[in-house]
Amino acid sequence: MIAAGAQWLAPAMLAALALALFSGLPVAVVLIAVGFLFAGLGMLAGAVKSTDFGAIYFRVYGALTDSDEILYATVPLLIFMGAMLQKSGVADDLLLGVRDALRRVPGALALAVIVLGALLAPAAGVVAASVSALALIAFPAMLRHGYRPASAAGVIAAAGTLGVVVPPGIILFFVADAIGVQVPAMFLGMLGPLALLLGGYMAFAAFAHPPVRPFPGDASGPAAPVAYATSLGRLALPCLLLGGVLLSVALGWATLSESAALGAAGAVLIAAAQRKLNLHNLDGVIQHTALTTALVFFIYIGATVFSLVFRLLGGGEFVLGLFRSLQIDAVGVLCVVLLVVLVLGFFFDWVEIVLITFPVLRPVLEGLDFGAHVGAPHLALYWAAVLLALNLQTSFLTPPFGYALLLARGAAPPEVTLADIYRGVVPYILIQLLVIATVMAFPAIATWLPERVFDLSLPHAGKFRE
């Protein structure tokens, strides 16, 4: 029960956070600052005790060292795997490999960009990095081969955000953790919607292709079998690696962290086999892993402080009450939640949205009764988590603020305007919306596979116990 006079503190805390985030200070620092400020106000109002500050230490220590599971240890291993594939130049080879393998297929370069965006998912811890990397690699080649600026920009921006929804990316990992569903099941649950999404992307990319121009050195006729073999060889190892990580968890051969470690070690071996491994690269990958891990977990610590104080001030009840006061049915509430996430995605990166907003929205989602629609009550959260991930990706693509678009502009040649990018991305947004609507109408697309492989009825509190 919240002390009288302290009830305004929870909404004021949300408002203060929304304003303070724009101060330009690190997001983690802002979260902690707002937490401290309102803890102080809560003490004055009698809702918080000074001893509650000790809970900050126990929460941080407890979450990061829980001896029953090593869930979070998976995160740096996935980051390492993606960074090794990217920094060792294997990613550049992949683009060329896909392009060469598809050289006679209409829209080969666009398809290559889509496949590369999907394969680099584990490296997409920061959407900014994957969009910029894809834009730098692909824009010049696409324009040279006759793609209109809008077509090239659309596919690059869309493919750059695939990391949000392609397993085993770390974004899905945190979405699952924040919503309270099993991480490996979430990975499998994304495969159905992902097949629809990639199918839509690829069909459009092939349909909207420019007149096929021969690639350099390709004017004399069909490619030699050796060249095809080389292209497929470039592709095979990274595809096997990422597929192996996913399959090893799905088939029960390895736990999530074990498969991530195998993936990380495999990425080192691939880089070595392709003579791309040296000490400089290895050290760069380790530093990238450390800095990205620090980035994510500093916000995690900030979110821990914020959510502790928010809960002490009755924030959970406030958010639930807010949604109840709308007096709309479960579908309406879900649509409002998706809309909130869509708008937040215009301004914030995934890490802020997932670590700060999702835990606040989780009780709302848990309270919705979708049992009849999805087949069983325990499947509803999995379905909602998949929808949230798809929605998060869409928000990064949606004009005018979708920041994958701004990043694509930043890395594009001068002749590509922001208007080109807005025009080019529209078909991909329509595909996104179509997939979201399809998954909403047919939840089995997201729940059928994980339900066959895992026991989803097991209770868990946002942790995947190994």
Added chain:
Amino acid sequence: MDALARAVSAISLFVARLTVALMVILGAWLVPGRHLRVGPDADLKEFIALLFFALVMGSLGLGYLRDAHVRIDLLSKRLSRRARAAFELAGCVGVVLPLCAILIAYGGDAAWRSFLQGERLAFGDLPLQWLVRLTLPAGALLLLGAALSVSARCVRTLRAPRGEGSSA
């Protein structure tokens, strides 16, 4: 303060290189090791969890020093360098330093009690759990060092004549 920044960087990078390398090697060994029945699987998992904890706590300061943390600078990038330095200084002194103080005080106390009680590790049965508990205040100490170094950089920017000074 530059020496402090160098020291924080050196310690953080040493911890990162050691922990990431060990996490990859030992983590990749878990599956074949289990099939070959070499060594206790659970102990190795516990150890990897501790490596992860050390990596997180060891990297926070490095991330702060290298400005690797997420910022929403839509509005702040329009501010002058001095105004941004003033904001940054307020964040360091008003938020990061108190957070470090809480983590060091509570974490140090927990490590000391663990040492006095001879608390044993979850693996290996050695009375060294205090080392694990010490990781959190040690990481907070590195973050404190980074925050002091960034604060000094901000003070230099604020003290510099207008139009000069290093960036915050």
